[in-house]
Amino acid sequence: MNSEMAQVYETNARVSIPTYDALFGMVQSYFRAELSGEGASVLVIGAGGGNELSAWGPSNPEWTFTGVDISEEMLKIAQHKTNQLGLSNRVKLIHGTINDLPEDTAVYDAASCILVLHFIDNVQEKLDLLRTIHSHLKPGAPFVLVSAYGDRDSTELKDRLHVWGSFWLDAGRAPSKVNEMVNTGIMKISFLPEKQIEGLLQESGFTNITKFFVTGLFGGWICHAAGSNGVGIESEV
Numbered sequence: 707m708n709s710e711m712a713q714v715y716e717t718n719a720r721v722s723i724p725t726y727d728a729l730f731g732m733v734q735s736y737f738r739a740e741l742s743g744e745g746a747s748v749l750v751i752g753a754g755g756g757n758e759l760s761a762w763g764p765s766n767p768e769w770t771f772t773g774v775d776i777s778e779e780m781l782k783i784a785q786h787k788t789n790q791l792g793l794s795n796r797v798k799l800i801h802g803t804i805n806d807l808p809e810d811t812a813v814y815d816a817a818s819c820i821l822v823l824h825f826i827d828n829v830q831e832k833l834d835l836l837r838t839i840h841s842h843l844k845p846g847a848p849f850v851l852v853s854a855y856g857d858r859d860s861t862e863l864k865d866r867l868h869v870w871g872s873f874w875l876d877a878g879r880a881p882s883k884v885n886e887m888v889n890t891g892i893m894k895i896s897f898l899p900e901k902q903i904e905g906l907l908q909e910s911g912f913t914n915i916t917k918f919f920v921t922g923l924f925g926g927w928i929c930h931a932a933g934s935n936g937v938g939i940e941s942e943v
């Protein structure tokens with residue numbers, strides 16, 4: 707593992723999203739409430755860096771995790787964290803996309819896809835990913851999606867970019883560099899308006915779609931895999 711790279715990721719994630727650690731705490735609370743304290747299998751899409759594993763693994767000894775990531779470098783960091791925390795017997799890491807999960811993989815009790823969707827440019831590929839996640843979940847299972855969002859042509863996104871830039875200025879980045887990050891660098895990721903993200907979740911079979919998180923450029927949604935009859939858990943009881 708390249709420890710310098712790992713450290714840069716840890717620092718930058720918390721500048722870009724000052725509520726980064728709180729986000730993982732909130733998701734843990736929700737999963738705990740939904741998973742009723744028993745053993746649960748959690749699918750982590752984009753597990754690189756290992757922060758879902760280190761945030762939720764030690765404090766939930768009954769949970770097992772399957773982490774998927776396309777980056778070998780990031781997975782090395784996740785593996786290192788997993789080993790250091792003594793989680794190896796409860797964590798399986800897979801190099802690749804969700805399509806590389808073993809064919810016979812059982813469905814999971816919960817899933818997360820945190821800070822991944824905006825790296826996928828093509829809307830159909832985003833939808834395919836969300837649909838495949840849904841296909842790997844038990845009916846009613848909670849799913850958390852966190853992604854950059856916004857309408858590229860809106861002043862609303864411009865204003866949030868300005869806020870995001872302020873986080874970097876305050877962390878000591880040179881104004882010229884922040885200017886470049888705001889106007890060019892971050893614009894390379896794929897922003898979708900929140901209504902479109904919610905539409906993709908719905909089209910993928912998720913229900914009870916609830917926005918629970920916003921910080922700077924990023925939003926988070928909690929939802930549930932629809933039951934086998936296509937309706938949400940609330941309608942099934």
Ligand SMILES: C[S@@+](CC[C@H](N)C(=O)[O-])C[C@H]1O[C@@H](n2cnc3c(N)ncnc32)[C@H](O)[C@@H]1O
Nearest residue numbers: 752754755757775776777780803820821822825
């Ligand atoms: C910004 S990191 C987020 C990592 C972690 N979820 C977190 O919040 O700290 C994004 C990760 O998504 C991975 N990634 C990008 N596209 C992916 C895909 N289609 N399937 C799985 N992982 C992907 C990248 O390799 C990277 O490790």
